[in-house]
Amino acid sequence: MNIQFNQVMPFPLASISHGHDSIWGNVAKLESGKKILLNASSGKGKSTFSMTVFGIRKDYDGTILYDGRDIKTFSVDEWVEIRQRKISTVFQDLQLFHKLTVAENLQLKNQLTDFKTEQEIKSLLAELEIDHKWNDPCGLLSMGQQQRVAIVRSLCQPFDWLVLDEPFSHLDERNSLRCLSMIDAECNSQKAGFVLTSLDDDNRFTYDYELKL
């Protein structure tokens, strides 16, 4: 699925000056299957990008097209289908349910499509060294552990695109690399692309291309 930004300008960012290579106010394409870095400093609209491309925010001028269709025209059912099978995301604030266990948080996502088996999910957690937290409430986990749970959750569904909003902000280098490797592997197996927003350049991975805000 190709995603195109046509002169998109979120209302809160309209008063800020954006460069000629910014996706705000210009035409930008997220080409199917590509791995993209979205690099920008604070306040430039990284989370706004994630929210608008995911259909959560609609306060912008211009159009965002999924395979040529304006996302503002999608029905509730279509958005449900997109969020279950087309686009997955890791929110900057993670959006986990703190009173539910790690297992319950992951099952709440996975049960929508039964995309992964429990064993596969546990393997992903083990890869990130948090499998022993399976039955612990998410609220009791450290921010880094919660961030890893949110990343695993985003992989528990089929998708064409994975949108990651500063997904490693609470992770050390080693865990960031593990996560990045896991994300890359999942995207390759699903022939999907991802957009990773970051505060600065990320030299740990070879991205297909970089977008600016």
Place this chain on the structure above:
Amino acid sequence: MLRKLLFQYQDKRQLVIAVVGAFLGMTFLITSIHYLIKVNDFGKGADILGPNTVIVQKKVSSFNTLNIAKPDFSLSEIEQMKKEPFILDVEPVESNNFNITIETADPSVPRFRGDIFIQTVDPDFLDIKSNDFHWKKGDTIVPILMPRDLLVMMNMFMGSKGMPQISDELAMDIHFKFALKNDTMKEYISCRIIGFTNDMPSVLVPQSFMNWANNRFAPDAEQKITQIMISGKENEFGLVEQMLEERHLESKNAQVVVGRLKSMVGTLILVVLGISIIAVFLSGLVLIQYLQLLLSKNLYEVRTLMRLGHHPNTLVKNFFVYFSKVFGIIGALSLVAFIGFKLFLDKVFESGGLYIDTNLSLLSILALILAYSLFALASYLSARKGIYEQNNG
């Protein structure tokens, strides 16, 4: 899991208060509707007179005896009464102006004979099918409605002859005949009992027969109206009774007592019904408010679940099913409590001599189903509104 997440902020105390309120409201609602119907039905079918109908005559006083006051009704008096807002209809009761006797004409029963008094009333006042109570010139059998007192008298007679007593059904199979006579002629005509009345002291015959017989056996006699039938509106019998008092009219006491009783009990039950409806409405509001409170405490969960790809309708369904179950439990408990109340109240009525119909009234069950449906619908609409407001898709 969804249920665990969406109902984690429940305030059980508030829920229990709302459930108790709804339970009491629904119990009183169906109980009051049931007894309102049963009290209104009380007396129906047991007799041939329509509901809220009385036969009245003028009170006998010294003035009547001295011929100062007229014992009969003028047409203008009847018209005035008809104009009262609580009166449905007023019609004269016509009587025979000739001599008439009734006797058995059946070889299987001993001969019984007695002078009687026949009357006729407008068929609209009677709870019988007009086809059964119809006579035309040339018909050989006259359908009659017999005062139950006459049957009691017949049974006393049968008992004295060592014969078995006869039931209502058997009496309707026995052949009778009228002997109509004046100074110059006498004729017999067969008659058949088609029903009984406690309200009339006389045998009731079809109006066409009365007209024919009066013209034939008393053509010159003036038809005086000494009794009239008054039909009052439902639950306004007290006003009818007040009018009778003001106009110095009297009725058979039992009719007035039953009418007064039904009127009073009906009004009381209506008040209870009104309070029940308000209680059900308020408790329903509290439950819906509880649902909205639950939703407002779950805004983050609802919003996040939809962002993860859960369909808003799935979340609506969770709330709807939960509250439908709550309402279902309330409805079932109310029905059980109502049946318990009913068993108790029926016994109380019975011990007081009021033999009201003890079957469950369909309308009270329908009221329960309606209240349940309204509650369920309100919970569905509230949940849908609250959840879709949080939907970004």
